[in-house]
Amino acid sequence: MLPDAAATKREVLKHVPLGTxxxxxxxxxxxxxxxxxxxxxxxxxxxxxxxxxxxIHGPADTLWCDSGKQSFRVALSRRWQVTFVNVGGKVSYIATAVGITGP
Known part of the structure; x- marks a missing residue:
């Protein structure tokens, strides 16, 4: 994944276009x-x-996906969250958030 939400969203849309x-x-x-x-x-x-x-969006039915990648120092990590809005079993919107987490 990429370092910011906008770039992450563009990358996800290449692989999971709306209607998937x-x-x-x-x-x-x-x-x-x-x-x-x-x-x-x-x-x-x-x-x-x-x-x-x-x-903040919603409420909606979603597929919420979360991942973290260790970076910087042992105590810090980058976290990606991608939310797919589910309408009739298909992706109708994609939202992304990227941040740094720590103790």
Missing amino acids: TIDQAKAFMEDNGFKCVETQNQRFAEDRTVPGQQV
Whole structure:
């Protein structure tokens, strides 16, 4: 995955275009090290282009995928979250968030 949400979203859309089945999206994300969970009627966040700002969407049925990659120092890691909105079993929207986590 890439270092920011916008670039991550562009990359995911290359492999999981809108209209892809949720099952195909889940398989792609899990093949790339993400853990995915289907949710119903939940709100979800997406990074804005301004660092540190997010927009809240929903509620919606989603496939929420989360992964972290160790970087910087042992105590810090980069975390990617990709949310696929599920309408009729197909991806209708993709939201991304990227951040640094630590103790």
